[in-house]
Amino acid sequence: MPEIEETLLPGVGVRHEFRSESGDRVSVVTHRGGRREIAMYDRRDPDACTGVIHLSIDETRLLADLLGATHVGETARVVEQEIEGLGIDWVTVPPESTYAGATIGDGAFRTRTGVSIVAVLRDGTTIPAPGPDQVFDAGDVLVAVGTPDGLEQLRSLLAS
Amino acid sequence: MNVLAIAGADAATAFVEIGCVALVLAALSRLAGRLTISAIPLYLLAGLSVGDGGIARLQVSSEFIELVAEIGVLLLLLTLGLEYSAEELRHGLRTGVPTGTVDALANFVPGFAVGLAVGWELEAAVLLGGVTWVSSSGIVSKVLTELDRLGNRETPAILNLLVIEDLAMAVFLPVAAALALGSDAFSTARTVGIALVAVGVILLIALRLGDRLSSVLEPGGDESLLLAVFGLTLLVGGIAQHFQVSAAIGAFLVGLALSGPVQERAAALIEPLRDLFAAVFFLFFGFQIHPADLAGGLAVASVLLVLGGAGKLASGWFAAARAGVARPGRIRAGVTLMARGEFSVVIASLGAGLASGHQLAAVTAAFVLLTAVVGPIAARRAGAVPLATRSP
Numbered sequence: 001m002p003e004i005e006e007t008l009l010p011g012v013g014v015r016h017e018f019r020s021e022s023g024d025r026v027s028v029v030t031h032r033g034g035r036r037e038i039a040m041y042d043r044r045d046p047d048a049c050t051g052v053i054h055l056s057i058d059e060t061r062l063l064a065d066l067l068g069a070t071h072v073g074e075t076a077r078v079v080e081q082e083i084e085g086l087g088i089d090w091v092t093v094p095p096e097s098t099y100a101g102a103t104i105g106d107g108a109f110r111t112r113t114g115v116s117i118v119a120v121l122r123d124g125t126t127i128p129a130p131g132p133d134q135v136f137d138a139g140d141v142l143v144a145v146g147t148p149d150g151l152e153q154l155r156s157l158l159a160s
Numbered sequence: 161m162n163v164l165a166i167a168g169a170d171a172a173t174a175f176v177e178i179g180c181v182a183l184v185l186a187a188l189s190r191l192a193g194r195l196t197i198s199a200i201p202l203y204l205l206a207g208l209s210v211g212d213g214g215i216a217r218l219q220v221s222s223e224f225i226e227l228v229a230e231i232g233v234l235l236l237l238l239t240l241g242l243e244y245s246a247e248e249l250r251h252g253l254r255t256g257v258p259t260g261t262v263d264a265l266a267n268f269v270p271g272f273a274v275g276l277a278v279g280w281e282l283e284a285a286v287l288l289g290g291v292t293w294v295s296s297s298g299i300v301s302k303v304l305t306e307l308d309r310l311g312n313r314e315t316p317a318i319l320n321l322l323v324i325e326d327l328a329m330a331v332f333l334p335v336a337a338a339l340a341l342g343s344d345a346f347s348t349a350r351t352v353g354i355a356l357v358a359v360g361v362i363l364l365i366a367l368r369l370g371d372r373l374s375s376v377l378e379p380g381g382d383e384s385l386l387l388a389v390f391g392l393t394l395l396v397g398g399i400a401q402h403f404q405v406s407a408a409i410g411a412f413l414v415g416l417a418l419s420g421p422v423q424e425r426a427a428a429l430i431e432p433l434r435d436l437f438a439a440v441f442f443l444f445f446g447f448q449i450h451p452a453d454l455a456g457g458l459a460v461a462s463v464l465l466v467l468g469g470a471g472k473l474a475s476g477w478f479a480a481a482r483a484g485v486a487r488p489g490r491i492r493a494g495v496t497l498m499a500r501g502e503f504s505v506v507i508a509s510l511g512a513g514l515a516s517g518h519q520l521a522a523v524t525a526a527f528v529l530l531t532a533v534v535g536p537i538a539a540r541r542a543g544a545v546p547l548a549t550r551s552p
Contacts, residue, residue, distance in 0.1 A: 010244050010248040010319045012310060015316070027311045037310060037311060046486075047486055048309075048313075
């Protein structure tokens with residue numbers, strides 16, 4: 001794995017860059033809103049980019065999919081890199097859970113623990129960005145984002 | 161009260177007048193877009209061309225327009241404060257003191273010295289130093305985006321310098337405002353002292369408790385957030401003004417205090433409102449310039465263009481060199497930073513009450529006009545890396 005260098009761009013977002021095996025430097029600028037730019041550099045003047053590709057959020061996902069990353073992993077990494085003190089966890093709904101068959105809204109998890117459920121994984125399929133009326137069942141995996149404490153609370157709520 | 165009175169009696173005239181002002185601004189903004197330059201110089205020019213007392217031609221709405229212009233300053237400063245997260249500010253403070261110092265010396269001194277050389281009082285010279293000191297973060301970030309330079313190695317150095325200038329303004333603005341207001345040495349020293357303490361306290365609260373304030377504002381829809389941020393800005397600005405700390409600084413610190421998702425949402429919500437009010441502010445600033453001062457202003461501004469341009473070249477060069485950037489990138493950084501804009505006009509507007517206030521306004525308008533047009537063009541040329549040199 002090449003080493004990734006991270007640079008803050010105040011007022012704009014973050015830039016990540018790495019050098020490929022073939023010697024090209026590649027950098028990705030992530031704007032605050034989630035837009036991306038992929039930049040390539042001039043070999044004679046390595047400080048200046050020669051080509052920039054502008055991608056919307058959807059196009060970024062598309063490109064990530066084409067490059068072989070999964071949707072959920074992509075979202076998770078974005079969250080992790082942007083906010084310090086925020087964790088992501090994959091929580092399996094236990095068979096004995098009282099919330100099995102309930103909707104996300106029924107559990108009021110966000111209100112009670114501050115944790116957001118960003119995806120539901122079921123039988124190898126992904127339900128991204130589920131709404132409050134999304135039903136989940138025992139055995140489903142909830143991808144949750146929140147503080148370490150909040151994630152712990154979510155685990156014990158689901159086990160109750 | 162005034163506004164209510166207008167609504168009763170002369171509402172029709174007021175609507176026509178305000179409508180015309182807004183339409184003129186719209187046409188100018190469109191023209192600026194077509195010329196791919198910042199609209200600020202055009203607003204100033206429009207105000208100028210109507211001339212001194214242009215506002216008086218508006219029969220009923222002049223006081224309303226003046227109030228709108230003042231709110232425009234608050235919103236300008238609010239959005240400047242909103243631009244950076246607390247993390248970016250801390251990072252800037254940790255790493256940017258040397259570059260910030262070079263930048264301050266190389267760009268404050270020319271304005272200050274020229275101000276004294278043309279025989280202005282000390283206060284006006286200090287304000288002119290401020291005018292030449294700060295780059296326009298609006299123009300600079302727009303140029304970087306438009307020229308696709310966000311990926312360039314010198315870009316973080318440029319952006320960090322803008323952060324430091326922003327922070328430096330949190331100290332400079334209240335001091336300058338106190339200087340401009342003070343009558344004798346003792347009362348000036350006292351107001352400067354009060355201003356510094358107040359800013360220190362608010363800044364500390366902003367950086368410490370900003371998260372809590374943000375989480376209080378977070379729930380609820382966009383409408384309530386917009387109203388809350390707008391209200392908070394005017395309230396804190398008003399209180400700051402009360403303690404002679406300049407309302408603008410209060411607004412700026414509100415922007416600094418907001419963080420996280422609230423910061424981003426508020427920035428997006430306030431932006432259209434800011435554009436509306438700030439355009440009126442720039443126009444209004446242009447109104448206040450005496451046509452008689454203009455020729456002299458242009459001459460002084462041309463000198464400042466050279467000195468201030470060299471100053472920014474020096475600070476950009478230094479900042480980029482520290483980031484390990486080679487020569488072409490250092491030049492790009494310096495040239496990109498040349499544009500002055502919104503902050504310079506705000507600083508000059510503080511000196512409206514000074515004896516040289518009118519000349520200061522004229523010089524500033526001409527200086528902003530020159531740098532805001534020349535800066536981006538120069539930046540474009542400085543970055544012309546011949547594509548043919550790239551090996552296949």
